[in-house]
Each structure stands twice: as structure tokens, then as C-alpha cells.
Amino acid sequence: MKALVIGPSWVGDMMMSQTLYRMLKAEQPDRIIDVMAPAWCRPLLSRMPEVNQALAMPLGHGALELGERRRIGKALRDSHYERAFVLPNSFKSALVPFFAAIPQRTGWRGEMRYGLLNDIRKLDKDAFPLMVQRYAALAFPADKIRQASDLPELLWPRLEVAEQEKIETAAQFGLHGERPIIGFCPGAEFGPAKRWPHYHYATLAAELIQRGWQVVLFGSAKDEPAGEQIRTALTDEQRVWCHNLAGKTQLEQAVILLAHCDAVVSNDSGLMHIAAALDKPLVALYGPSSPDFTPPLADKARIIRLITGYHKVRKGDAGEGYHQSLIDIQPERVIAELDRLLAPTAERE
Template identity: 25%
Template sequence: MGRIGIWNTAFLGDAVLTLPLIRTIKAAFPDSPIDFYVRKGVESLFTAQPELDNVYGYDKRGTQKSIFSAMCYGRELAQKEYSLWISAHTSLRSGVIARWTSAHTRIGYNKPLFNNWLYTTTVDRKFPELEEIDRLMQLVKPLSITKTLDWPEMVLPQSAYDEVDTFWSKHIDSPVLGVHPGSVWATKRWPAEYYADVVAKAIDAGAQVLVFAGPGEESMAQEVIDKSGAQDSDRLIDLSGALTLVQLAAYLNKLNCYVSNDSGPMHLAWAQRTPVTAIFGPTVRELGFFPRGEASTVLETDIECRPCGLHGPKTCPKGHFNCMHSITPDMVWNDAKKKLFA
């Protein structure tokens, strides 16, 4: 086997979930260089991954958005002479790029229907029968690979771990709860006052709290801090908007517990075996994108209208938002405190 290209330009969490597939491919073809193609902006997370030779970001929302750009990019990639191309993304744009790479073997999913003309081999994704990692493993079946590796084993640059160790030695002397109230999708956000209640409970119990937020989410974090009544507490550290993606992942690696919505950072946490308390409202565990491992918990309630989409809409279609309101702060705290003080 020669050079291998693996493509998943969906969201951050999807790229993390692709790591078991990458590890499986590398174990089967240890001498083959592997290039990983991800959504532009997340490539820095994977540069230290030992299975990968190169990581490239694709600007699917910017300069490389059009189908014509996809064709041109595919032709450019053809110069790399890939022997194997595996695409975990189902869009037409991804299929066009795969076709124009001219890789000898191109494996993708058999739906949408046009994929059957763009790939040399297609497989059934089995959605929603399988969890997402297992769906991704369908893509190796045509290669007769019998041993699969089902954990991401994310590896970050050593400098990121060192930076966090320094922070911990200066600021941390107790179990640490991390909270991340933001999400790209509004209906995935547990109410700020609920997060604030959990923050207050954690501080009262003797824990320290780190508040995280990505670019554009700072106001959400500030609302939680303000409503917690812990604005002036030295037990709370506000890291909202202060970290790169790699730094965020390294901080999550050190937490005793991470409370999060169904989001990309949630996957960064459990993939590093950080105990996670995940709050699922419009999405459900059965969709297959949940945190794995014994230290992970998905909190959700049985409401007839769930799920209301693969990602969650901007507003509640029913107007009541009961899927999130019915998950109480006590429910979350009762789960999180077991992990914090284990």
C-alpha cells in the first residue's frame, strides 16, 4: 500500500471520532504515510498524532466552497498519487474531490446515491443502527482489515501539556470542574442559570471551577459567572476566549470532571479519558455521537419530540425547550460530584 488520504471535513467532533479509523488503518498498513484532511481551523489539534504524516485544513466555508474549487483541489491532490482514499464525509463536494484525486481505491458511503459514481467502493453507513465510530469502521471492511481500534488516543504537542502543568502548579490545589456553556446550535445550550447553579455547588463543595468558551461564546460564559455569584471567588478561573484549540484540549485533559453540552469540546474531553457529564437536549444518544467510556455520562430526558434534528435547530420547534429545562442542576451536580471527588 502506498500513500493514504483520509478525509473528514465535518465538525470538530467528527474529526476526533475519525481517529480510531486512522489508528486502525495505520496498524494495518504501518509503512504507508497517512494524510488527514479536516475542516480549516482544527488541523492544529492533530499535528502531533503519531499515525499521521501530514494534516491539511480545507476551507469549505471560504475560498474552497464551490464545486469548481473542489474539482481543482482534487486535481491538485492527484499529484500526491494516493493509493487509497477514504472519505468519512458524505457531501457532493467531498465526493468530487475524492473522484479527482484519481486514487486507485476510493472508499466512501453508498448514500447519497451520487457517491456510487464518485468512489470505486461504497459501503452502507448503517445509520442509525451503529454508533458513529462503528459506522466509520464500515469504511475499512473492503480492505479485509480484521483488527479495529476503537479509542481515539488523541495526542497533543508536548508543549501544550507542559503549559497546562505549569498553570496547574500555580493555580490548582483542589479537584477541578470544567464547564463549557457554549454551542454553535442554540438549542444545545443548557440554560445559563442551570450552569451557574452547578458552578456555585462545586465551589461550595470545595472544588475549583474553570469556565471555558470559544470565540464568540464569551458572553455566554460571563452570564454563567455572573449568575453563579462567584465573580469574585478565587475558586473560579475564567478562561473564556483565552485559549487556542490545542490549549483547550490540553486543559480538558487535566480536569477531574467536565460538564458540557453536546459539542465538539465534549469529544476532546472524553477522547482523553477525562470524566464527562454531557447534557443532551435536542439530540439523543441513539444518534451515535455520544461520549464513550465508563467515566462518561449522558444526561437526557424522555420527551416525545426528541430528537428534533441531527444537530439541533436554532430554536425549539415546539416553543417549550423542555428537553433542556427538564434536566435540572441537581441531576447534573449529582453526577458530576461523584467524578470530582472520586
């Protein structure tokens, strides 16, 4: 059986989609799975052993470009896919498998995709409250899985990184072995409303450095100023052990370096889901966004959130755009969670 998956376009969603691939392979180990997704996804897909190859989707997230999707689909006909799984809910995402004439095309109904999908599922959101459950359910016949409790035990996302890669990449960025590393992911989509305040991160960094750790800050180029705010709040002596790599790494390098960390502290972000898939001890900090739909999928993850429900907030109402619920999470609470997560490691040593 050869299958094509039309993958998501966001880091966190892409990570959760690995559960589908793992479930498909568990059901049929000789199944070949190719994933079509934006080119930036390749560093993630290449570390998922269930994925045979990543196919770059050259069109932008919002582009319909019907003619180009027809061309891409027809070009895939010689690949002889027997099954397609369409994970995004948009109309346009179902076009390529349709034009590729893949016999069975599975997905949730989404934007009225009758005809494009011929194994179309009607989603009961209450029956499948988590996104990862909705992905996993597509691996099974619709009449077998009517709610999340019908699913077998979920196989959570797990990325593979070799030890030698960690050593070589750490050396490339000057992260030598004098001190163990705690990773911080201080960025988040849509600005500071989903971010733990930089001054709390700085307080946490200072305490960890005092205890003998070094701190590495991860993120995209737009997170670099937030990282500098954290470093600026430290003393000169402390800044020696705090490295701002936001905007300085490719995604591939960030994945490897996160795998090199002993633990990670993160806002609700794509990097949080990567850290969870690397099975790192993880403290995930939530404010207005909710972990009820897309939590970090790892036994070693601890979520700190002081409010309930989902709040569609783009800009916090407190100083510098932060949300009060995140301001109220004190560094001491995060340190306590880290201590509990790292205690088994310390006991082994």
C-alpha cells in the same frame, strides 16, 4: 500503503473519525495516513498519532469551486496515494481524490457519487446506527462488514497531551495549582435549545467552589456571554475561582486545558467529544439532540438525558430559549454523577 482521508468539517465528527485512523493502523501499522480537512482541524489532527500530516482544505464548507478542487487534486498526484477515504457524504467532497487519480476511492454513496468513488458503499442506517461505526466500517472490505456486529472492537478516539504542556498553558492563563479544576463547556451549536441553563451551571459551580474546586469555562467567542451569565450569578468570593475562558483560547489551548481538568461537565458539543477523547471523567447533558447517533466515546462518560428520541428543535419553548428537558436536569443530579466519577480518584489519594 499511503492513504488520503477527506475529513469532516465539524469538531465532533472529526474526533469520531480518529477511530477510522486507529482501525487502519491496527490492520496495517506501516500505513501512512494524511488527512485533508479545514485548517482549524490541525490542533486536533496533530494530537492523533495515527495521522502523518494534516493537509488544509482551503475551500469553505459549502463551496463547490470545481476548478479549484481540480487544481488541488492534480497537485496531489505526485504524493502517490494508493487509497482514499471520503468521510463526508457530499458530492464535492469526493472530487479531490478523483482528480488526484487515487486508484481506490472508498466512501458511502451519499449524494450519488458513482464514478467519483469506485469502492462505493450503500449505507443501511439500521445496520450501523452510530456515526463512529460508519467511519470504522470503511476500514474493511464491504463484503466483510455488513453490520455493526461484524466490526472488531472499536478503538475510540484518544488525543495526546504532554504533562508539561498542561502546566505551561495553565500558568499562561493564571490557573495555578491551589485548587483542582472542573471544566464546564456551556455552549452548543444552534443556540440555547441544546444548552443546560446558565443558572444550573452557576448552582453547580457554587457547590464545587464550596468543596474546594475551581471552575474553568470553555467555548468560542459566541459562548462568552453565556459564561459571563454563569459568573454573574456567583458571589464575589466565588467568582475568584470561576474563570471564563470562552473566546480567550485557541482550539489548541482549549484542548490542552481540558486535558488539565480533573473532570468536565458539558452540553452536547464538539468540546464534549474532545473531553471524551482526552479520557476525562465527563458528564454530558443532552436535551432535544440525541446521544443515539453521536455519543461521547469514553468509559468515563456519563450521559444525563430525561427524554427519548431526536427532536429537531432550534429554539426551546421555555424562558431564555432553553429546552424544558434540560431545565429539568437538576444540579444535584450532575453533582451526584461527578461524585461517582471522581470517587476512584479520591480513594487513590
